[in-house]
Every structure is written in C-alpha cells, then in structure tokens.
Amino acid sequence: MATVRYMVADVELAVAFYTSHLEFGLERQFGPAMAILKRGDLSLWLAGPMASAARPMPDGRKPEPGGWNRFVLEVRDLPGLVARLRGRDVRFRNEIVEGPGGRQILCEDPSGNVVELFEPA
Template identity: 80%
Template sequence: MATVRYLVSDVELAIAFYTRHLGFVLRQQFGPAMAILRRDDLTFWLAGPTASAARPMPDGRTPEPGGWNRIVLEVEDLAALIVRMREAGVPFRNEIVDGPGGRQILCEDPSGNVVELFEARA
C-alpha cells in the first residue's frame, strides 16, 4: 500500500473532487486541516493551509499546491471519464497523449494539483 500527501487550498473542495470524479472514499477528516481518502490500495492525505505539512520550512519557503509531480490513476474507459469530468467543469492541462504503454491525460484538482489518468493498452 502507498500513501501520498497533496497540499490543497481547500480540504472540502478537494474531498468533493476526489470522491465525486475519481472514486476515492473519505476515511477520516480533521476539520479544515486534513483528510484521509482511500482508493484501492492508495491512501491519500489531503493537507489544507492549516495542516502541519503546510508550515514554512526553515529557509522560509512555504509548501503550496500545484506543480508537476502527480499521482497516476489507472482507468478503464479514459474517453468516457474525460467527457464526464469536462461536463462537470474539471480543467485539463492537455489532450490525450498516446504512448507505448497506453493513453494518458492530465487533469487538475481544485487546488491545481495534477492527476494523471492512464488507460493501459489492451
């Protein structure tokens, strides 16, 4: 089992996004500071602005959401999922990319964190 932490701007919005669009289940919530979600064997921690993970580093840098690191979620029908997510207003950074192992696309959660949706070749 793997655990991944994402910094988010709003824990409630992030919970709604990941449970509604990507099949995560809320396991535990600590007010507006943090939530723990689960999908298959991935435990996913969402840390809001008041979480300890968002405290400034000794050099003054402040952790923030966004960037290009990402979780990859394998999906069965990429095209259908994209249609549903676009209809719900989910932003995408690109169009479908065909690669040697399958097809992928990058969407963003409400805080600008990237999620790669990947459909393996048959």
C-alpha cells in the first residue's frame, strides 16, 4: 500500500473533493487538521494548516500545497470522466495528451495539488 501526504488549505473542502469527484473513502478525520482517505491500495493523508506536518522547517520554509509532484489514478473512459468533472467545475492544468502508454490529464484539488488521471493504451 502506498501513502501520499498532501498539504491542503482546507481539510473539509479537500475531503469533499476527493470523496465526491475521485471515489476516495474517508477513513478517519482529525477535525480541521488532518484526514485520511483511501482508494484501493492508496492512502491519502490530507494535512491542513493546523497539522503538525504544516510546521515550518528549521530553515524557515513552510510546507504548502501545490507544485508538480502528483499521484496517478488509472481510469477508464478518460474523456467521459473529464467531461463529468468539468461539469462540476473541477480545474485542469492542461488538455488530454496522448502518448505511447495511453492518455492523461492533470486536474487540481481545491488547494492546487495535482492529480494525474491516466487511461492506459
């Protein structure tokens, strides 16, 4: 099982996004500080501004959402899923691109964290 931690601006909003749009189940929530979600073998830890993981580093840098690192969700019918998500105002960073391994697109959670949706060839 893989575990990924995402820093989020609002835990409640992030939980709603992942459970309603990307088929994650809520395992446990620790108030506004953190939540643990699961989808298959993936455990997603959502850490808000009040979580211990959000404390500044010794050099002063502060963990924050966004960036380009991401996890990949394999999906069926990528164009259909993208159309449904766009109908729900989910943000995308690009259009569907196709390569030798399949098709992919990058969507964002409410905090700007990237999720790659991938349909194998």
